[in-house]
Amino acid sequence: MQDLLENHWHRLPASEVIELLDTNGEGGLDQFEVAGRQERFGANALTPTKGKSPLQRFLQQFNQALVYILVAAIVVKLVLGGYVDAAVIFAVVLLNAILGFAQENKALNALAALSRALTTEATVVRAGNKQRINARDLVPGDLVMLVSGDKVPADLRLLQVRDLQVDESALTGESVPVAKQAGELAHDAALADRHNMAYTSTLVTYGTATGVVTAIGDGTEIGNISGLIASTQQLDTPLTRQVGRFSHYLLYLILALAAFTFVVGLAHGESWVAMFMATVALAVAMIPEGLPAVLTITLAIGVGRMAQRHAIIRRLPAVETLGSTTVICSDKTGTLTRNEMTVQKLSAGGAHFDLTGVGYGPEGTLQQQGLAVDAGNHPALLALLRAGLLCNDSLLREKDGNWQVEGDPTEGALLVAARKAGLDAQKALASAPRLDAVPFESQHQYMASLHAGTSRMIYLKGSVESVLARCSGALDAGAQTVTLEPEVVLAQVEAMAAAGLRVLAFAQRPASNDQETLDHQDLAEEMTFVGLQGMIDPPREEAIRAVSACRDAGIRVKMITGDHAVTAAAIAGQIGLDQRAGSGTAPAALTGTQLATLSDSELTAAANDTAVFARVTPEQKLRLVQALQARGEVVAMTGDGVNDAPALRRADIGVAMGITGTEVAKEAADMVLTDDNFATIAAAVEEGRGVFDNLTKFITWILATNAGQGLVIVVAVLLAQPLPVLPVQALWINMTTAVFLGLALAFEPKEPNLMNRPPRAPGSPIVNGELALRIAMVGVMLLVGAFGLFEWALLRGATEEQARTIAVNVFAVGQSFYLLNCRSLRWSMFHLGLLSNPWIWAGIGTMMLAQLAFTYLPLFNRLFHTAPIAAFDWLPIIAVGLTIYLAMELEKAYRRRRTALSRSVRPVR
Numbered sequence: 047m048q049d050l051l052e053n054h055w056h057r058l059p060a061s062e063v064i065e066l067l068d069t070n071g072e073g074g075l076d077q078f079e080v081a082g083r084q085e086r087f088g089a090n091a092l093t094p095t096k097g098k099s100p101l102q103r104f105l106q107q108f109n110q111a112l113v114y115i116l117v118a119a120i121v122v123k124l125v126l127g128g129y130v131d132a133a134v135i136f137a138v139v140l141l142n143a144i145l146g147f148a149q150e151n152k153a154l155n156a157l158a159a160l161s162r163a164l165t166t167e168a169t170v171v172r173a174g175n176k177q178r179i180n181a182r183d184l185v186p187g188d189l190v191m192l193v194s195g196d197k198v199p200a201d202l203r204l205l206q207v208r209d210l211q212v213d214e215s216a217l218t219g220e221s222v223p224v225a226k227q228a229g230e231l232a233h234d235a236a237l238a239d240r241h242n243m244a245y246t247s248t249l250v251t252y253g254t255a256t257g258v259v260t261a262i263g264d265g266t267e268i269g270n271i272s273g274l275i276a277s278t279q280q281l282d283t284p285l286t287r288q289v290g291r292f293s294h295y296l297l298y299l300i301l302a303l304a305a306f307t308f309v310v311g312l313a314h315g316e317s318w319v320a321m322f323m324a325t326v327a328l329a330v331a332m333i334p335e336g337l338p339a340v341l342t343i344t345l346a347i348g349v350g351r352m353a354q355r356h357a358i359i360r361r362l363p364a365v366e367t368l369g370s371t372t373v374i375c376s377d378k379t380g381t382l383t384r385n386e387m388t389v390q391k392l393s394a395g396g397a398h399f400d401l402t403g404v405g406y407g408p409e410g411t412l413q414q415q416g417l418a419v420d421a422g423n424h425p426a427l428l429a430l431l432r433a434g435l436l437c438n439d440s441l442l443r444e445k446d447g448n449w450q451v452e453g454d455p456t457e458g459a460l461l462v463a464a465r466k467a468g469l470d471a472q473k474a475l476a477s478a479p480r481l482d483a484v485p486f487e488s489q490h491q492y493m494a495s496l497h498a499g500t501s502r503m504i505y506l507k508g509s510v511e512s513v514l515a516r517c518s519g520a521l522d523a524g525a526q527t528v529t530l531e532p533e534v535v536l537a538q539v540e541a542m543a544a545a546g547l548r549v550l551a552f553a554q555r556p557a558s559n560d561q562e563t564l565d566h567q568d569l570a571e572e573m574t575f576v577g578l579q580g581m582i583d584p585p586r587e588e589a590i591r592a593v594s595a596c597r598d599a600g601i602r603v604k605m606i607t608g609d610h611a612v613t614a615a616a617i618a619g620q621i622g623l624d625q626r627a628g629s630g631t632a633p634a635a636l637t638g639t640q641l642a643t644l645s646d647s648e649l650t651a652a653a654n655d656t657a658v659f660a661r662v663t664p665e666q667k668l669r670l671v672q673a674l675q676a677r678g679e680v681v682a683m684t685g686d687g688v689n690d691a692p693a694l695r696r697a698d699i700g701v702a703m704g705i706t707g708t709e710v711a712k713e714a715a716d717m718v719l720t721d722d723n724f725a726t727i728a729a730a731v732e733e734g735r736g737v738f739d740n741l742t743k744f745i746t747w748i749l750a751t752n753a754g755q756g757l758v759i760v761v762a763v764l765l766a767q768p769l770p771v772l773p774v775q776a777l778w779i780n781m782t783t784a785v786f787l788g789l790a791l792a793f794e795p796k797e798p799n800l801m802n803r804p805p806r807a808p809g810s811p812i813v814n815g816e817l818a819l820r821i822a823m824v825g826v827m828l829l830v831g832a833f834g835l836f837e838w839a840l841l842r843g844a845t846e847e848q849a850r851t852i853a854v855n856v857f858a859v860g861q862s863f864y865l866l867n868c869r870s871l872r873w874s875m876f877h878l879g880l881l882s883n884p885w886i887w888a889g890i891g892t893m894m895l896a897q898l899a900f901t902y903l904p905l906f907n908r909l910f911h912t913a914p915i916a917a918f919d920w921l922p923i924i925a926v927g928l929t930i931y932l933a934m935e936l937e938k939a940y941r942r943r944r945t946a947l948s949r950s951v952r953p954v955r
Contacts, residue, residue, distance in 0.1 A: 054233055055201075055203040055243065055260045056203070056230065056231045056235055056240040056242050056243050057230055057231055057232065057233040057235070058203075058230055059230050060203070060205045060228060060230075063203045063205075063258060063260070064205075064258060067186060067187040067258055067259075067260070068187060069187035069188075069189065069258060070189075071189070071205060071258070072171075072174070073171060073172075073173060073174035073189075074170060074171040074172045074173065074174070074187075074188060074189035075172055075173070075185070075187050075188060075189070076172065076173045077172065077173060079187070080172060080183075080185055080188070083185035083186060083187065084183065084185055087185055087186060087262060087263075088263065089182045089183070089262075089263065090181055090182050090183065090184040090185075090199070090200055090262035090263050091182055091263050092263055092264060092268075092269055093263070093264050104143065108139070108143055117139065118329070120132045120136050120139075166181045166197045166199055167179065167180060167181060167199070168180075168181045168184055168190055168196075168199035168200070169190065169191040169192075169193075169196075170184070170188050170189060170190050170191070171189040171190075171191065171256075172188070172189070176191065181199035181200065184199055184200050184259055184262055185259065185262065186259050186260060186261065186262060187258060187259060188200075188258070188259040189205075189256065189257075189258055189259075190202055190256070190257050190258070190259060191254070191255075191256050192210065192244065192250050192254060192255045192256070192257065193250065193254050194250055194251060194252050194253060194254070195249075195250060196249075196250045197247060197248070197249055197250075198212070198244045198245060198246055198247065198248045198249070198250065199246065200246055200259045200260075200261065200262045200266060201243065201244070201245050201246055201259070201260050201261040201262075201265075201266045201267060202243065202244040202245075202257030202258060202259060202260065203242065203243060203257055203258050203260050204226055204227070204228050204242050204243065204244060204255050204256070204257040205228060205255075205256050205257055205258060206228060206255060206256040207226050207227055207228045207253070207254075207255045207488065208253055208254050208255065208487070209252060209253030209254070209485045209486055209487050209488075210225070210226040210244075210250065210252070210253035210254065210255040210488070211223040211224065211225050211226065211250070211251050211252040211253055211454070211486075212224050212226055212244055212248050212249065212250055212251065213248060213249040213250075213251050214238070214245065214248045217237075217245055217247065217248055217267065217268070217687060217688055217689050218237060218238040218608040218687075218689060223251045223252065223454065223455075224238075224241065225241065225486070225488040225491075226241050226242065226244065226253075226255060226488060227241050227242055227488045227489060228242055229242060230242065234639070236638055236639060236661055236663070237267065237663055238608050238661055239661075241488070243260075244257055245266065245267045245268070246266040246267065246268045246269075247268050247688060251454070252454065252486075253485075268688055270664075270665075271664050271688055271689060271691060271692060292745075292811070292812050292813070296332075296334075299332075300328070300329055300332050300333070300756075303328060303332070303756060303760060304325045304328050304329055306760075307321070307324055307325055307328055307759065307760055307763045308321050308322075308324075308325050310763055310764055311324055311763045314763075314766045316763075316766070321763075324759060324762075324763050324769060328756055328759045328760065332752045332753075332755065332756040333752070333780070334745075334748050334749065334752055334780065334784070337744075337745070337748065337784070340744055340748075340784055340788050340789055340792065341741065343789060343792055344737060344740055344741055344744065344791075344792040345365045345737065347737075347792050347793065348365035348733055348734065348736070348737035349365055351733050351736075352365065352717075352729075352730050352733050352734075355726060355729045355730065355733065356719060356720045356721040356723070356726045356729075357717055357718075357719055357720070357726050357727075357729070357730040357733075358704065358717065358718045358719075358720060359716070359717050360715065360716055360717065360718065364699050364716035364717055365733070365734055365737050367680065367682075367698050367699040367716070367734065368682065368699060368717075368727075368730050368731045368733070368734030368735075369731065369733075369734030369735035369736070369737060369738040369739075369805075369806075370680045370734070370738065370805060370806045371601055371680050371681070371682045371698070371699065371731055371734070371805060372600070372601060372602070372679045372680045372681075372805045373601065373602050373603075373604060373674050373679045373680070373681050373682070374596060374601060374602070374603045374604070374681075374682045374683075374684070374727060375604045375605075375606050375667075375670065375671065375674070375681060375682070375683045375684065375693070375697070376603060376604070376605055376606070376684045376724055376727075377605075377606065377607055377684050377685045377686060377687075377690065377703075378583075378605050378607035378609055378614055378617060379583060379607065379609065379686075380686060380703060380705075380722050381589075381684050381686070381703060381722060381723075381724050382585055382586065382589045382593075382605065382617065382621055382724050383583040383584060383585050383586060383589075383617060384404060384405050384583060384584055384585075384586055385583060385722075386404070386405040386406050386451075386455070386458075386459075386583065386584075387455040387456055387458065387459040387548075387581050387582070387583055388401075388403070388404050388405060388459055388462070388581055388582060388583070388584050389401050389459050389460065389462065389463035389579050389580065389581045390547065390580060390581060390582060390584070391542055391545075391547060391578075391579075391580040392427065392430060392431075392463070392577060392578065392579050392580070393538050393542075393577050393578040393580075394424070394426040394427040394429070394430040394521065394576060394577030394578075395424065395425070395426025395427065395521055395522050395523035395524070395525070395577070396426075396522060396523055397414065397424065397426070397427070397523060398414070398538075399412055399413065399414050399419065399424075399427060400412075400413045400414070401413070401463055401466060401467075403466060404584040404587075405449070405462075405584070406442065406449040406450060406451055406458060406462055407449045407462075408442075408449065408462055408465040408466050409466070410466040411466070412427075412466065412467050420468075421467040421468060421469070422468070424523070425521075425523070425524055425525035426521045426522065426523055426524070426525050426576070426577060427467075427577070428467075428469075428525075429521060429525055429554065429576050429577075430552055430576045430577035430578075430579065431463060431464045431467050431469055432464070432469065432474065433505045433506075433507065433552040433553075433554055433576050434460035434461075434463060434464060434507065434550075434552060434579055435460065435461060435464040435469055435471060435474050436474060436475070436478060436480070436495060436497055436505050437493060437494065437495045437505035437506065437507045437552070438457045438460055438461060438495075439453055439454070439457060439483075439485075439493075440452060440453025440454050440457035440458045440461060441453060441461075442458060442461040442462060442465065442471065449462075456548070456550070456581065459579075459581045460507075460550075460579065463579065477499055477500075478497040478498060478499040478503065479497065479498050479499075480495050480496065480497055481496045481497060481498055481502075481561075481562055481563075481564070482495070482496045482562065482563045482564040483495040483496065483564060484564055484565065484566060484569065486508070490508070490512060490566070491508050491509040491511070491512040492506055492507065492508025492509065492512045492513060492569070493506075493507055493508060494506045494507075494564060494568075494569050495564070496557060496561065496562075496563070496564040496568075501556055501559070502556065502557040502558065502559055502561060503554055503555070503556055503557060504554060504555045504556075504557050504564065504568060504569070504573075505552070505553075505554050506552065506553040506554065506555075506569055506573055507550055507551070507552050507553075508550065508551065509550075509551065510535070510536070510539050510549055510550075510551040510578070512551075513551035513552070513553050513573070513575065514530075514532050514535060514536075514551065514575065516553065516569055516570060516571055516572075516573045517530050517553050517573045517574060517575040518530060518571065518572050518573070518574075519574045519575065520535075520574060520575040520576075521574060521575070521576055521577070527574050530575050535551075535575065535578070538578060539551075539578065542578065542580035543612060544612070544616075545580070545582075545616055546582055546612055546613040546614075546615065546616020546617060547580030547581060547582050547616075548580070548581050548582065548613070549578055549579070549580045550578070550579050550581075551575070551577075551578055552575075552576040552577055552578070552579070553573040553574055553575050553576055554573065554574055554576055555572060555573045555574055582613065582616070582617070583617075584620075585617055585620050585621045586723065586724065586725070588723060588724070588725035589621055589723070589724040589725055590620070590621045590622060591725065592724050592725035592727065592728035592729075593621050593622050593623060593724070593728075594622060595728045595801055596728055596731070597622070598801060598802055599728075599731065599801040599802065599803065599804070599805070600803070600804035600805050601731065601805060602657075603623055603657075604623075604653075604656070604657055604658070604659070605617070605618050605623055605657065605658045605659065605660075606659045606662055606667055606670060606683075606693075607658075607659070607660055607662070608660075608661060608662060608689065609660060609661070610660060610661065611635040611636075611637050611658075611660035611661060612635075613660075614635050614658050614659075614660040615634065615635040615658050615660070618635070618657060618658045623657050623658065634656070634658070635656075635658035635659065635660045636652060636656050636658070636659050636660070637659075637660050637661045637662075638659075638660070638661045638662040638663055638666050639661065641659065641662065641666050641669075641670075642666070646673070649669060649670070649673050650673040650676055650677060652673075653670050653673035653674050653677075654673075654674070654677055663689070664688075664689040664690070664691075664692055664693070665692075667683075667685075667689070667690065667692070667693040668692045668693045668696055670693070671683055671693045671696050671697050672696060675696075675698070680698045680805070681697045681698050681699075682697060682698065682699045682700075682701055682727065683696075683697035683699075683700050683701065684700075684701040684702075684703070684719075684724070684727065685700075685701075685702060685703070685707075685711050685715075686702060686703035686707035686711050686722070687707075687711060688711070690702075690711050690714075691711055691713075691714040692714075694711060694714040694715045695714040695715075699716045699717060700714055700715035700716050700717070701715055701716070701717045701718075701719060701727060702714070702715035702717070702718050702719070703718075703719055703722040704718045704719050704720040704721070704722060705720070705721070705722045707722075717730065728801075731801070732796065732800055732801050733796075735796075735800050735801070735803070736795075736796035736797075736800060738806070739794075739796070739797065739800070740791050740792055740794050741812075742812060742817070742871070743791045743794065743868045743869070743870075743871060744788050744791045744792070744868075745812055745813060746813070746817050746820060746821060746868055746871065747787075747788060747791065747861070747864060747865060747868040748780075748783075748784060748788055749813070749821045749825075750820075750821045750824035750825050750828065750861075750864060751779065751780070751783065751825075751828065751857055751860075751861050752780070753821055753822065753824075753825030753828075754824070754825040754826075754827075754828025754829050754832065754857060754860075755771055755776050755779065755828075755857065756825075757825055757826070757828075757829040758770050758771055758828075758829050758832050758833050758836075758853070759771065761829065761833055762833070767837070768846055769850075770832055770833055770836040770849070770850060770853040771832070771850065771853055771854060771857075772850065772910075772911055774909075774910055774911065775850060775854050775910055775911070775912070778854070778900065778910055779854060779857050779858065779861075782858075782893065782896050783857075783858060783861050783893065786889045786890075786892045786893040786896060787861055787862060787865050787889045787890065787893050788865075789885075789889065790865070790883065790885040790886045790888070790889035791865070791868065791869070791886075793883055793885040794869055794883050794886075795878075795882055795883060797870060797872075797873070797878075816941070817871070820934065820937065823933065823934070823937065824860075824864055824930060824934065827860070827926070827929065827930050827933065828856065828857060828860050828926075828930070831856045831860060831923075831926035831929075831930075832853040832856040832857060832860075832926075833853070835849075835852050835853060835856055835922055835923065835926070836849045836850065836852060836853040837849075838922075839852050839919070844915075845913060847907075847911055847912055847913035848913045848914075848915055850911065850912065851900075851901055851912040851913055851914075851915050852915055852919055852923065854897075854900070854912070855897055855901065855915075855920075855923050856923050856926050856927075858893060858894075858897045859897075859923050859924060859926065859927040860926055860927045860930050861893075862890045862893060862894070862927060863927035863928060863930050863931040864927075864930050864931065864934065865886065865889075865890065866886070866931060867930075867931060867934040867935060867938070869883065869886065871938075872938060872941070872942065873938070874935055874938065900912060901914060901915060902914050
């Protein structure tokens with residue numbers, strides 16, 4: 047039986063399916079057979095994936111090089127009796143571990159959400175009796191009955207179908223409900239085209255059917271997706287990768303300098319104890335203890351800013367990942383489009399009309415060649431709109447200021463079109479009440495209704511082929527019957543379809559005054575063709591602007607959808623998704639069938655060169671994301687369905703829809719959009735870039751201090767001089783300046799033209815050559831200032847405690863001045879605005895108060911081995927800080943001038 051579950055059930059006749067599953071097509075399985083199969087196949091539920099224990103995941107948070115350095119510092123401080131210092135560092139490490147564990151824990155709920163998707167009930171026929179059971183108890187071969195409103199409880203091969211329509215958007219991305227049938231299909235039919243199958247977790251929107259269970263639990267299509275999620279590696283974000291590399295380099299540098307210092311000190315005849323203290327001082331001085339705390343707080347501030355722009359971040363590092371994104375892979379329906387079918391073009395009586403407005407709101411005008419027209423002046427057009435209004439089972443309602451359709455979205459679009467043209471649904475139905483109807487059936491591809499009134503009329507709507515086959519005439523512009531010209535109609539249909547429109551045809555025929563019922567024989571012939579209505583799920587206006595903004599920011603946007611290729615390509619052209627910007631043509635789309643034939647290398651090339659992918663499976667979405675990542679791209683993936691979850695989890699940042707998204711998609715994603723709007727992604731990218739800017743500024747600022755302190759200690763050992771900075775004093779500088787000064791950079795507003803920059807090159811270091819030079823320059827100036835004033839103070843007869851107090855204040859004041867430089871790595875603070883970030887001035891003021899306490903309060907003198915200094919000693923300290931500020935402003939001015947010159951002489955291509 048297990049082998050049978052791997053068959054392509056859609057390609058087999060119903061009788062063969064029943065035979066292979068060893069069941070009864072009328073009475074279903076008997077209870078004994080059910081019990082045996084339940085024991086053999088288990089419950090209709092997804093197998094929980096065994097992962098790391100909570101303790102293992104918590105301990106994993108400490109597996110970082112920077113944390114190793116901090117833990118080493120804790121051990122050293124404990125050995126030296128610095129319990130308070132050790133406790134502060136430990137609190138920082140523990141807080142970061144708790145935050146990381148909590149965020150990761152949320153992300154691992156995706157499989158649990160998938161399991162919840164299967165907890166439903168099912169109506170089955172067993173031993174000839176219809177009964178309602180828990181869907182967990184279903185077995186292969188069970189006979190299941192479906193009605194409108196049911197969630198499909200297992201994968202089914204449909205045996206009997208009556209007007210069945212199933213919403214498969216969560217599984218395939220199909221934007222409208224799919225009409226089902228019972229006959230066999232070609233063996234190579236794609237998942238979205240298997241109209242004789244109903245899949246787990248999809249929703250029946252219309253009609254009834256009976257089907258036989260072909261797969262349960264892990265064997266279903268949703269089970270396959272569950273396996274993909276479980277086996278999909280969730281990548282570290284660019285920030286965590288870069289911080290990891292940076293931490294390793296810093297660790298190696300500190301160890302190398304510590305070893306060098308220790309050896310040199312011993313060579314100078316210093317004692318082991320003295321050199322051990324010097325080595326500890328060097329390590330503590332060069333460890334940026336405040337980096338993890340400020341990193342977390344900066345990301346948290348970014349989370350708050352994004353929440354105000356309708357983007358909820360579920361994993362802190364994802365904030366920055368957005369800023370480094372190079373490719374956004376977006377779903378179509380509901381993200382780039384409104385998920386509201388809208389009639390845009392009409393053809394009646396040989397004339398063509400456009401209908402403005404989008405969505406279900408009845409705002410819009412009827413136009414012909416760009417000029418507004420009145421439907422009342424065009425009888426054929428009026429007949430077309432009336433046919434769409436009356437031959438309709440849906441309702442248009444206004445709720446809380448929003449217009450909503452109850453029923454089929456396609457029929458809802460017809461109601462909106464009629465209302466825009468001035469037709470009132472209630473009045474129309476009152477003047478022509480429905481007497482009978484023939485519901486839509488997939489094998490006939492049409493719906494018809496019979497209406498009373500001044501004269502009884504039959505209306506027909508459906509596919510172009512089914513309607514034309516029943517028509518012998520057509521309405522002209524004056525609504526008079528003339529000879530039908532099918533080739534003209536088909537040419538109009540082809541033009542609409544080329545624009546990605548879904549086209550419905552309409553016909554009518556007078557009925558006798560005594561006719562009360564309607565059947566298929568009444569529709570077989572002698573119908574009069576009325577016209578065509580072309581509709582589409584239109585793109586969001588804000589999505590068009592957002593795609594343009596992404597292009598300006600150097601970010602490529604690709605559409606990956608389960609919808610049809612022609613529709614996807616048309617929408618892509620409307621929103622400017624063509625790779626060849628400005629070409630004005632709709633981009634070509636690759637289908638899932640075509641992708642299946644490509645090798646890995648061919649797929650990598652196609653992923654890079656193609657803008658639109660249509661009719662793709664969950665596995666193919668995952669492969670596309672992996673192919674782009676293989677090229678070094680930082681990929682953001684959007685989605686709302688179960689079919690999107692594996693790709694969402696694999697992407698550098700997964701973005702789920704908050705309104706239409708399934709719980710599975712939300713749990714697999716890093717970010718959730720509360721407004722389901724692609725424009726929000728562009729806004730979040732801008733916020734992410736601002737966050738990374740501020741993190742870079744902080745790192746550039748804090749490393750200069752660490753470099754200066756380290757150099758001071760190394761130089762003191764090389765010259766066999768007393769240490770200008772003790773370990774506890776280095777810790778004071780690092781922790782207080784990080785909190786009081788560095789944290790203010792997290793609140794720095796975004797710089798102008800942020801979205802006109804290209805994305806950061808994937809894999810580029812946090813500290814590039816330019817910033818490394820700047821850090822070195824400031825570090826050397828701090829070295830000269832601190833060591834020079836320390837030695838000068840000793841020459842003037844000051845005690846070592848006083849000299850060290852002066853040296854520590856050089857670092858505090860120097861960092862305060864350098865902080866003003868780091869508000870922008872390109873512009874001066876006067877360009878940004880002196881008061882645009884008041885936290886900077888509050889931080890500097892607080893830091894100066896802390897330094898006065900550090901210098902003059904007896905308690906601090908005892909704790910940190912400092913001593914009060916004279917008022918005039920502050921003058922050279924401030925002079926060092928001012929020198930640093932002026933030197934770095936000159937350096938930035940030089941770089942701006944060099945950049946401007948290089949652009950002015952750049953050759954024109």
